Amino acid sequence: MNEPTLYEWAGGTAAFERLTALFYAKVADDDLVGPLFAGMDPGHPRFVAMWLAEVFGGPERYTAERGGYPHMLGHHLGLAITEPQRRRWVSLLLDAADEAGLPGDPEFRAAFVSYIEWGTRLALANSQPGADPPAEAPVPHWGWGVAPPYKSS
Structure with a gap:
């Protein structure tokens, strides 16, 4: 029996497109993270859905159509994201x-x-002034992970 990928379990491309459409609507109205996305390309939610789909085991469209990791990295360099902005981004997502x-x-x-x-x-980390992240890396591929068995004390 084949274990489904996280992409399949989530509901495929449509699920990630729903996610990013709802998410970026929230971002646009948020005072803390909204400014990071001022002037955002209207296709941005779809592109992020492509990234997430690829990360979670779906088609490698972000790599093929958008340039993979180097392209994603380029969107973060120099933004000087703060920890409160990061946390809000996570919460909204x-x-x-x-x-x-x-x-x-x-x-x-x-x-x-x-x-x-x-x-x-x-x-x-990559958005901070003076950051020097690797310019080339693969898109990460995230799986289920393995939780250790629970043992009561």
């Missing part, structure tokens, strides 16, 4: 995930949040 109907089971959400935390912390 998780709210949008609920509204978009992404799976709420603990296994999916743990894997989803794990990537979101990891990715936003990298974006924060």
Whole structure:
């Protein structure tokens, strides 16, 4: 039996497009993170959906059509994202995930949040003045992870 990818479990491309449409509507109205996206390309939500789909095991469209990691990195360099902005971005995304109907089971959400935390912390670091992140890297591929078995004390 084949284990579904996080992309498949989430509902495929349509689920990530729903997520990013709802998310960027929230971002546009937010005083803290909204300014980071002033003048945003109208296609941005769809492009981020492509990125997330690829990260979670879907088609590699972001790499093929947008340039993969180097292109994504270029959007973060020099932004000087703050920790409060990062946290708000995460919070708004998780709210949008609920509204978009992404799976709420603990296994999916743990894997989803794990990537979101990891990715936003990298974006924060890479956005700082003087940051020198690697210019080339693969798009990360995120899976289910393995939780250790629970043992009561």
